Amino acid sequence: MVRVLAVDDEAPALGELLYLLRADPRVRSAEGAGDATEALRRIGRALEPGPGGGEGPGALDVVFLDIHMPGLGGLDLARVLGRFARPPLIVFVTAHEGFAVQAFDLEAVDYVLKPVRRERLAEAVRRVHDLVHATAPAPAPEQVPVELGGVTRFVPVDAIVYVEAHGDYARLHTDHGSHLVRIPLSVLEERWADRGFVRIHRSHLVALGRVDELRLDGGATSVRVGDAELAVSRRHARHLRDLLMRRTS
The missing domain is CATH 2.40.50.1020 (LytTr DNA-binding domain)
Structure with missing residues (x-):
């Protein structure tokens, strides 16, 4: 199972995303943040070591991240997270198709377009789950995002x-x-x-x-x-x- 942080400045969109994530049996926990500052605060707490110096109880596997947000945007936040020693995986969730190339450069696991469909989100969770629970640590297979008729394929x-x-x-x-x-x-x-x-x-x-x-x-x-x-x-x-x-x- 995977532990998720969802980040979106629009409360209805964040609520719907969290509802769908929590309904997926592969998701152990799903918490929300309304902006990048709150997200970094939550991620920082999650990285604090637990008893005995091990992984903290709130450690995160993946961040589902909106792109357009006030202040620090989703692409900028992904760049910040990429500098962490053990960065979480990134899945972009956005209404905008035109940022797929930047997502590719930032090694995002997936790029989900709004309005979010349950089946499409389930596919993104599957990809994250497979990477988190791979028998041996391995980078995600490199993929190129291509757009056709409003659909982004990898x-x-x-x-x-x-x-x-x-x-x-x-x-x-x-x-x-x-x-x-x-x-x-x-x-x-x-x-x-x-x-x-x-x-x-x-x-x-x-x-x-x-x-x-x-x-x-x-x-x-x-x-x-x-x-x-x-x-x-x-x-x-x-x-x-x-x-x-x-x-x-």
Whole structure:
């Protein structure tokens, strides 16, 4: 079971969220705070050691956090919590779709849109519960929030085959479709270098483990990833060949 703090400056919204959380059998306790200052005060008390120096009785697993609040907003509060030695997990609950990228940068577990639906909130609680009770400590699988028709979905980075540049945007290609996100390709190249993504062209980033073929044709180099054939620039060709050869050695 998980211990929850919900933070929202609108009392009716906070009351409804707490009602739904307390009705979930995976939630051990759910308390509320009306602003970031009160939230930090409650979290500080929760971090005080219990008898014998162990975990305090009010220790928290997750904060369900509104974004727009007077004073310190939800994104700012999440940044503050991220500096803690053992920060709680974060789930954003907001009426605004446009902050999903910032939530992604802050490693939020989920991003739930208002009005909150019981089924959608239950999915967020499930994700938190699975992380809190994992048999071995492990980071949450990295996911990219994508928005389509008012719905925010989270695409696992491991499901992405290649990425295509679209100006300040990037199109993520998976085996089951593609998604446009407002993140420049250069940012993803740096962020995902240790996840096996390699720049092969000014317009493409590929998952090295998903490269099926390397083709040389009259001095031109290309790769096949899934159903796509992508050109490899001369600048990147040698480095890509070395990486592929190293993968098979």
